[in-house]
Amino acid sequence: MSNTRMTRRAGLGLLAGAGAAPLFARGLGQDMTVGALLSLTGDWSTLGITSKALLEMAVGEINAFFDATQTPGRLSLQVYDTKLDAATAVNALKSLAGAGVKLVIGPQSSAEAAAILPLLNDLDMIAVSQGSTAGSLSLRGDNLLRFVPDDAIEGTAAVGAALAMGIKTIVPAWRADAGNRGLATAVRKQFTAAGGVVTAGIEYPADSSLKAANVAAEIAKQAAAASGKTAIYLASFDEIVDMFRAAAAVPALGALPWIGSDGVVQSVPLASDSAAAAFAVQTGYSAPTLIRSDAAKPKWSPLVAAVTAKTGIEPDAFSLAAYDALWCAIMARQLAGGNYTPTWKAFFMQTAENFFGATGWGRLNANGDRAFGDFEFWGLKMVGGKAVWTPVATYESGVYGPVLS
Numbered sequence: 001m002s003n004t005r006m007t008r009r010a011g012l013g014l015l016a017g018a019g020a021a022p023l024f025a026r027g028l029g030q031d032m033t034v035g036a037l038l039s040l041t042g043d044w045s046t047l048g049i050t051s052k053a054l055l056e057m058a059v060g061e062i063n064a065f066f067d068a069t070q071t072p073g074r075l076s077l078q079v080y081d082t083k084l085d086a087a088t089a090v091n092a093l094k095s096l097a098g099a100g101v102k103l104v105i106g107p108q109s110s111a112e113a114a115a116i117l118p119l120l121n122d123l124d125m126i127a128v129s130q131g132s133t134a135g136s137l138s139l140r141g142d143n144l145l146r147f148v149p150d151d152a153i154e155g156t157a158a159v160g161a162a163l164a165m166g167i168k169t170i171v172p173a174w175r176a177d178a179g180n181r182g183l184a185t186a187v188r189k190q191f192t193a194a195g196g197v198v199t200a201g202i203e204y205p206a207d208s209s210l211k212a213a214n215v216a217a218e219i220a221k222q223a224a225a226a227s228g229k230t231a232i233y234l235a236s237f238d239e240i241v242d243m244f245r246a247a248a249a250v251p252a253l254g255a256l257p258w259i260g261s262d263g264v265v266q267s268v269p270l271a272s273d274s275a276a277a278a279f280a281v282q283t284g285y286s287a288p289t290l291i292r293s294d295a296a297k298p299k300w301s302p303l304v305a306a307v308t309a310k311t312g313i314e315p316d317a318f319s320l321a322a323y324d325a326l327w328c329a330i331m332a333r334q335l336a337g338g339n340y341t342p343t344w345k346a347f348f349m350q351t352a353e354n355f356f357g358a359t360g361w362g363r364l365n366a367n368g369d370r371a372f373g374d375f376e377f378w379g380l381k382m383v384g385g386k387a388v389w390t391p392v393a394t395y396e397s398g399v400y401g402p403v404l405s
Contacts (some may be wrong), residue, residue, distance in 0.1 A: 022341045027066055027069070028073025028334075029072055029073050031172060034080050035103065035105070037082050037104055037106035037112065039084040039106035042082070042083030044109065044237045045268075046269075047139055048081070049128060050105070050307055050311060053306075053315070053319075058308065058323050059075050059077050063075055074106075084112065084237065086115035088210075089107045089115055090116055090119065093116045093125070097125060101125070103129065103333075105127075105329075106130065108131035110180050112135055113146075114136070116144075122127075128328075129144065129147070130318050131179075131262075132146050133148060133154055133183065134178040134181075136178055136182060137150075138367045145360065145369075148290055148318060148321050149290070149373040154183060156398075157192050157375040158288060160402050161288070161377060164232075167226065170191055170233050171230060171231070171232050172234075173215060173218075174234070176204060178355075183261050184201065187235075199226060202222075210239060212316060214234040217250070219253060232257070232258045234258060236261065238269045241269050242276075257285075257336075258283045258284070259287070260286065262290075269391060271387045274387075278336060285379055286379035288376065289375060290318060290374075291314075291395075295376065296356070296357070314389065320359050321370075328352055328362055331351045331355070332350070335347040352364045375395040375397070377393040377394070378391055378392065379392040
């Protein structure tokens with residue numbers, strides 16, 4: 001898709017209704033740079049790479065509309081590779097602030113989001129994350145907004161999957177960071193409330209000190225002592241490759257179903273590692289992410305096709321949320337009429353209420369997080385001897401069901 005001409009999608013915008021054209025006719029008034037904090041070479045780089053491609057497309061479409069309407073100001077994008085590291089994200093945010101940037105898309109992880117949160121007000125900046133889900137960051141009045149639901153909502157989907165499979169006991173394991181810890185906590189709370197049993201589980205380090213074999217042994221120990229049909233819940237990022245390689249060496253773990261988290265959906269490292277991918281297929285591993293709904297398909301389908309062609313990775317709804325977040329933010333900036341952060345943030349909340357984009361309705365709750373969401377579960381299947389990510393189930397309106405091929 002060209003970024004040098006106005007597309008039909010750019011012309012129509014992503015707001016429901018007919019107000020987009022008069023709104024955009026105001027232009028930006030002056031050139032403006034938007035920052036992006038993405039993991040391009042570290043853990044969860046699958047999301048970072050696809051988010052970058054989608055943000056570049058959004059910038060091109062917005063500028064094409066400004067060109068066509070001959071209105072002042074153009075948008076540019078400054079991307080920093082955080083490698084999913086909190087300290088790197090903080091330094092990148094400070095660099096963007098020094099360059100006068102007021103809006104940032106990202107960071108992806110809750111650990112990074114927690115690290116930059118105290119700085120956002122001081123630096124007079126707004127950050128809109130497309131990947132942070134930690135309930136501990138669901139706070140009212142701060143400058144961190146999140147275009148995805150928090151861990152309580154995703155936990156509901158994971159528990160719904162477990163209940164639909166007849167699971168009686170869950171053995172959880174989770175990476176020691178705010179987002180994955182929050183997901184494990186949400187699953188524990190909700191599955192217990194539904195009458196299930198959750199074992200003590202095991203938290204493992206988020207750095208290179210991870211001993212995957214020790215974690216696998218502890219999971220197996222707790223699973224052996226469990227009663228009833230048992231599943232493993234793993235909240236992780238790309239270290240899942242090491243975890244699955246270690247688990248594959250424990251025969252008992254290959255006989256149990258595994259349920260994952262959003263940080264692994266479409267993971268290139270997992271699909272590319274033959275041993276880890278084989279274990280995922282063997283155990284029926286699946287992980288939820290925000291659904292790409294049928295209602296929004298006319299919006300997301302061409303985006304998915306374009307990004308897949310460009311990057312070789314099919315983008316999930318979290319990366320589409322980055323695209324939607326930028327569109328929503330620029331719409332709000334037009335309404336605000338300037339870069340005064342409190343006004344811009346207030347208009348962002350209001351704009352999101354009426355925004356229908358590639359991820360559907362964008363309504364945020366009072367804490368600035370996506371107010372609701374349905375989910376689709378992705379798993380790996382062998383196609384022509386190659387592991388391929390495929391939607392395998394959905395969780396919509398409280399109902400879990402398989403995707404019919």
